[in-house]
Amino acid sequence: MLQSYHLKCKNLLKSHPKIPENKLKEFRLGSKVLFDIAACKCRDLLQCACPKNKKIPLREHNFITDQRTARQMVIGGIDVCTTKQITRSLKRKLLREKSASNQPKVTKVSTEILSSSSGSECTQSDCEEPIQIQSRASSINSESTSIKTAVDYALLSKTCDRFGVSDRAGAAIASVVLQASTSQVIDKNKLRRERKKTREIITSQQNESLVPALYFDGRKDQTSTISEKDGKRYRRRILEEHISLIKEPDSKFLGYITPASGTAKCIEQEIFNFFMNKDISMDGLIAIGCDGTNVNVGKYGGIIRMLEKRLDRPLQWIICLLHMNELPFRHLFEHIDGTTSGPRTFSGSIGKELENCEKRPIVHFQHIPTDLPELSTEDISTDQKYLYKIVEAVSTGTFPNDLANKSPGKMSHARWLTRANRILRLYVSVETPSENLITLATYIVRVYAPVWFAIKTHPCCKDGPRHLFKLIKLTRYLPTTLKNIVDPVIQRNAYFAHPENLLLAMLTDSQPHIRELAARRILKARSAKPKKLRLFQLPEVNFNASTYYDLLDWQENITEPPILKSVTEENLRLFVAQKGEGELNLLRLPCHTQAVERAVKAVTEASATVCNRTAREGFIKAQIDSRKSMPKFDSKKDFYP
Numbered sequence: 001m002l003q004s005y006h007l008k009c010k011n012l013l014k015s016h017p018k019i020p021e022n023k024l025k026e027f028r029l030g031s032k033v034l035f036d037i038a039a040c041k042c043r044d045l046l047q048c049a050c051p052k053n054k055k056i057p058l059r060e061h062n063f064i065t066d067q068r069t070a071r072q073m074v075i076g077g078i079d080v081c082t083t084k085q086i087t088r089s090l091k092r093k094l095l096r097e098k099s100a101s102n103q104p105k106v107t108k109v110s111t112e113i114l115s116s117s118s119g120s121e122c123t124q125s126d127c128e129e130p131i132q133i134q135s136r137a138s139s140i141n142s143e144s145t146s147i148k149t150a151v152d153y154a155l156l157s158k159t160c161d162r163f164g165v166s167d168r169a170g171a172a173i174a175s176v177v178l179q180a181s182t183s184q185v186i187d188k189n190k191l192r193r194e195r196k197k198t199r200e201i202i203t204s205q206q207n208e209s210l211v212p213a214l215y216f217d218g219r220k221d222q223t224s225t226i227s228e229k230d231g232k233r234y235r236r237r238i239l240e241e242h243i244s245l246i247k248e249p250d251s252k253f254l255g256y257i258t259p260a261s262g263t264a265k266c267i268e269q270e271i272f273n274f275f276m277n278k279d280i281s282m283d284g285l286i287a288i289g290c291d292g293t294n295v296n297v298g299k300y301g302g303i304i305r306m307l308e309k310r311l312d313r314p315l316q317w318i319i320c321l322l323h324m325n326e327l328p329f330r331h332l333f334e335h336i337d338g339t340t341s342g343p344r345t346f347s348g349s350i351g352k353e354l355e356n357c358e359k360r361p362i363v364h365f366q367h368i369p370t371d372l373p374e375l376s377t378e379d380i381s382t383d384q385k386y387l388y389k390i391v392e393a394v395s396t397g398t399f400p401n402d403l404a405n406k407s408p409g410k411m412s413h414a415r416w417l418t419r420a421n422r423i424l425r426l427y428v429s430v431e432t433p434s435e436n437l438i439t440l441a442t443y444i445v446r447v448y449a450p451v452w453f454a455i456k457t458h459p460c461c462k463d464g465p466r467h468l469f470k471l472i473k474l475t476r477y478l479p480t481t482l483k484n485i486v487d488p489v490i491q492r493n494a495y496f497a498h499p500e501n502l503l504l505a506m507l508t509d510s511q512p513h514i515r516e517l518a519a520r521r522i523l524k525a526r527s528a529k530p531k532k533l534r535l536f537q538l539p540e541v542n543f544n545a546s547t548y549y550d551l552l553d554w555q556e557n558i559t560e561p562p563i564l565k566s567v568t569e570e571n572l573r574l575f576v577a578q579k580g581e582g583e584l585n586l587l588r589l590p591c592h593t594q595a596v597e598r599a600v601k602a603v604t605e606a607s608a609t610v611c612n613r614t615a616r617e618g619f620i621k622a623q624i625d626s627r628k629s630m631p632k633f634d635s636k637k638d639f640y641p
Contacts, residue, residue, distance in 0.1 A: 008027065009027070036067070036068065038056060038064060039054040040054050040055060040056050045061050045064065045065070046061075059082070168633050168634070171633065172630075172633045175636075195622070196615070196618075198618075198622060199615060199617075199618025199619060199621070199622050200618060202618060202621045202622055202625055203614070203617060203618045203621055207278070207279070207280075208247060208252070208254060208278070208280050209279075209280065209281060210280070210281055210283075210284045211247045211254070211275075211280055211281075211282070211284065211285055212247075212248070212249070212284055212285065212286055212287065212587060213247070213248040213249065213285070213286065213287035213288070213289060213316075213318075213587070213589050214245060214246075214247065214248075214254075214271075214285060214287075214288055214289070215245075215246050215247075215248050215288075215289035215290065215318075215590075215593055215595065215596045216243055216244065216245050216246075216271070216288075216289075216290055216596060217243070217244060217290060217291060217593055217596040217597060217599075217600050218241060218242055218243035218244060218256075218600065219241070219242065219600055219604065220239055220240065220241045220242075221239070221240060221241075221242050221603065221604045221607040221608070222237050222238075222239060222607065222608055223237065223238050223239070223240040223242075223607040223608070224236075224237060224607065224608055224609065224610065224611050225237070225238055225611055226611050226612075235611065237608075240258060240607070241258065241259060241262060242256045242257070242258055242600075242603050242604075242607065243256060243257045243258075243259060243267060243270070243271070244256045244596055244599040244600045244602075244603050245257065245271070245274065245599075246595055246596050246599050248287070248289065248589050248590065248595075249587060249588050249589050249590070251590075251595035253599050253602070253620060253621060253624060254274075254278070254280075255274060255278065255617050256599075256603050256616075256617070257270040257271060257273075257274050258270070258613070262295065263295070264295045264296070264298060264301055264302050264303045264306060265301070265306065267295070267303055268303045268306040268307055268310070271303070271307070272307075272310060282311060285307075285311065285315065286315060286316060286562050286563055286565060286587070287315055287316035287317075287318055287461075287562070287563055287587070287589055288303075288304045288307065288315045288316070288317065288318065289318040289319075289320070289589065289590070289593055289596070290303070290304070290318075290319065290320065290593060290596075291319065291320045291323045291593060292319045292320065292323060292324060292327075292493050292495065296319075297317070297319060297495070299535065299536065299537060300535075304317060304536075305536070308533060308536075309533065312533065313533070313562070314500075314533065314534050314536070314559070314562045315562055316461075316500065316501075316561060316562045316563045316589075317495055317498065317500070317501070317536055318461050318464070318495075318501075318589060318590075318591060319493070319495040319496075320591075320592045320593040321455050321464055321467050321468070321496065321591045321592050322452065322455055322592040322593075322594065323592075323593070324468075324471075324493045324495075325448065325451050325452055325455065325467075325471065326416040326417075326448075327489050327493055328447075328471070328475065328485075328486040328489045328490060329416060329420070329443065329444070329447075329448050330416060331485055331486065331489050332439075332440070332443060332482065332485055332486060333419070333440060335482075335485045336348075336350075336436045336439060336440060337349070337350045337351050337436060337440075338351070340413055343413070344411065344412075344413070349434075350423070350426070350434075350436060350437055350440065353426055354411060354419065354422040354423065354426060355411055357408070357422050357425045357426040357429060358406075358407055358408055358422075358425055360425075360426070360429035360430075361404075361429065362399045362404050362428055362429060363428070363429060363430065363431045364431070365394070365397070365399075365427060365428045365430075365433075366397075367394060367395060367396060367397030368394050368395060368441065368442050368445040368446065369395055369446075370391060370394075370395040370445045370446055370449065370450060371450055372388065372391060372392065372395070372449065372450055372453060373450070373453050373454050373457050374457075375388060375453050375456065375457055377389075380456065382409070383408075383409040383415075383417050383418050383421065384417065384452075384456070386403075386406060386407075386408055386409060386421050387417060387420060387421050387424075387449055387452070388449070388453060389403055390403060390408070390421060390424045390425065390428075391424065391444070391445050391449040393428070394424055394427065394428065394441070394445050395445060399428055408421035408422045408424075408425045409421050409422070417452075420444045420448055420449070423437070423440050423441055423444060424441055424444060424445070427441040439482070443478075446474060446477065447471065447474040447475055450470070450474065451467060451470055451471045451474065454467055454470055455467050455591065455592060459590045459591055459592060460588050460589070460590065460591060461501070461504060461563075461588075461589045461590065461591045462504045462505055462507070462508045462586065462588075463505065463591060464496035464501055464504075464505065464591040465496045465497065465501055465502050465504075465505040465548045465549075465551065466505055466548050467496070467591065468490075468494060468496045468497055468548070468551070469545065469547070469548035469551060471490065472490060472541070472543055472545070472551075475487075475490075476543075487543060490541065490543075491538070491540075491541050492538070494538055494539070494541045494551075495538065496591070497538070497539055497541050497551045497552055498536065498538065498539060498552075499521075499539070499552065499554075499556075499558045499559060500559055500560070500561040500562065501561070502548070502549060502551065502552065503518050503521060503522055503558075503560065503561050503564075504561050504563065504564075504586070505548060505549070506518035506521075506549050507519065507522075507564075507584060507586070508583075508586070509549075511580075512579055512580035512581055513579070513580060514549065514580070515575070515580035516575070516576055516579050516580035517580075519572050519575045519576045519580065520576055521554070521558060522560045522561075522564060522572060523569065523572055523573065523576070524558070525558045525559055525560040526560055526569065530559070534559050539551075539552040539553070539556065540552070540553065563586065563587055563589075564584075564586070567584055567585075571584065572584075599620075602620045602623060602624075603616070603620065606619045606620050
């Protein structure tokens with residue numbers, strides 16, 4: 001390099017003293033880049049067209065540019081941070097290469113199968129109907145060689161953006177297509193036919209012959225329908241009531257009914273017709289679960305009562321305890337702060353401040369002691385996690401910074417859990433809270449949240465009376481004026497204080513003599529042999545009881561739990577003879593209806609997407625089947641079993 005430069009100098013001196021000015025200037029400029037040994041000589045490094053092995057790394061661009069111009073930078077010591085970064089990058093590259101060698105064979109697939117032309121119209125079905133994943137990577141031929149080819153994901157990314165598909169759903173769909181090892185192009189009609197076929201297969205495989213417990217709930221949904229006019233078909237939306245039905249104890253979705261009206265008689269008739277049309281026997285039905293609305297639990301004309309009269313036998317009444325836990329809180333809030341003034345507005349001062357409470361800074365607040373049960377927050381919803389954490393924070397007086405930045409949940413008149421979250425969030429943001437705000441926050445921390453999470457940790461119907469007693473016991477701190485608001489609400493909804501439910505709790509008590517006493521009372525109730533179908537009546541609750549089995553007066557007429565019909569009298573007498581030692585086999589049913597609420601949500605989504613009843617049920621069951629085969633898709637390890 002130096003010899004070459006020296007030779008240029010000698011050649012230039014041959015023209016002395018008449019050396020051209022431009023050549024002299026060029027020679028002098030050459031001395032400044034004498035030691036620029038980079039293979040890339042491009043002036044614009046970002047637009048460099050050199051081969052990859054000759055390109056200057058991006059991290060060196062600033063230094064090279066400086067050395068070719070101002071030359072203010074100097075080479076220093078070893079950059080420890082950058083060295084570690086390069087080392088980690090190399091390790092990741094090695095891991096990717098190792099992982100690629102273990103991946104199944106994948107051929108190049110055009111992502112155009114997930115896209116349509118930009119000028120095509122997007123129908124409601126195409127836009128709203130989510131694609132279900134029915135196959136897993138286990139179907140890949142294990143003998144395939146490990147070949148990984150490049151796939152252009154740009155078009156897939158655009159398609160996902162166009163149709164509003166989430167990253168998770170888009171990755172799942174693309175993974176199924178790549179797994180299939182095919183290069184065939186499919187259109188929406190083929191996919192629609194396959195989905196229809198899959199739904200029919202799943203529906204035919206999930207027929208039930210026996211339902212021990214039926215849980216139901218419903219709502220009015222915006223429902224997609226097809227109407228015909230002048231030989232053309234049009235899609236439109238109508239408001240239609242849907243009642244979702246599930247089988248317990250395994251929370252299996254059975255289907256839904258569409259009653260012509262919301263009366264108990266109409267709904268009960270539709271439930272019976274559903275069982276007959278599906279060829280499901282009602283002979284084994286022993287329990288009914290629902291919320292405590294009057295159309296369900298009316299003493300003479302409710303749905304449960306009418307089913308009992310149709311079957312001519314009593315059923316176990318399991319009325320949702322989570323709904324029941326909200327009712328005293330709701331009445332207390334309305335008594336203190338007033339009722340609502342619109343679909344999203346309140347008439348009271350506290351309710352008006354709840355909308356933007358999460359934007360307020362956290363201030364010093366007075367802690368409120370509580371006794372929360374230990375609970376794993378992994379299997380509960382985001383709103384419930386927030387409630388658990390904010391109650392912990394209020395009880396300790398220390399509010400975590402990350403909790404302050406989280407949302408307490410959407411504001412809705414129908415969601416009392418998120419309203420409790422927002423009341424506590426408002427409480428920790430006000431330096432001098434009002435007496436009304438303190439009263440509500442104290443009730444949430446001391447009563448509402450502990451009972452809610454006690455129900456979540458012990459969800460079996462045998463624990464229902466214990467949860468009811470806990471609610472009554474925790475509310476005794478209230479002044480008389482507020483107890484006069486709360487106690488009538490508890491009395492009207494004390495379904496788990498009925499002897500049929502109390503005997504279940506006593507039969508599974510931790511004390512042997514209580515279990516023995518329960519068995520004796522069941523035997524006594526059997527010996528009475530009632531002449532007519534019993535009428536389910538709420539007992540007068542003893543609010544001063546010291547234990548859950550003292551909630552009622554046992555001198556009144558006692559009937560045995562229908563859920564124990566399968567337990568023979570011989571087994572009960574043996575249980576008494578053993579002084580309550582041992583255990584009787586009982587059907588474990590939930591004391592709440594959250595599984596039905598999930599089914600209601602699924603029916604609502606299907607109603608807006610699919611246009612006929614059979615397709616909707618297949619759509620929902622395909623969703624459930626997909627979730628069972630792949631519960632989550634957060635990373636590639638969730639896709640490969």
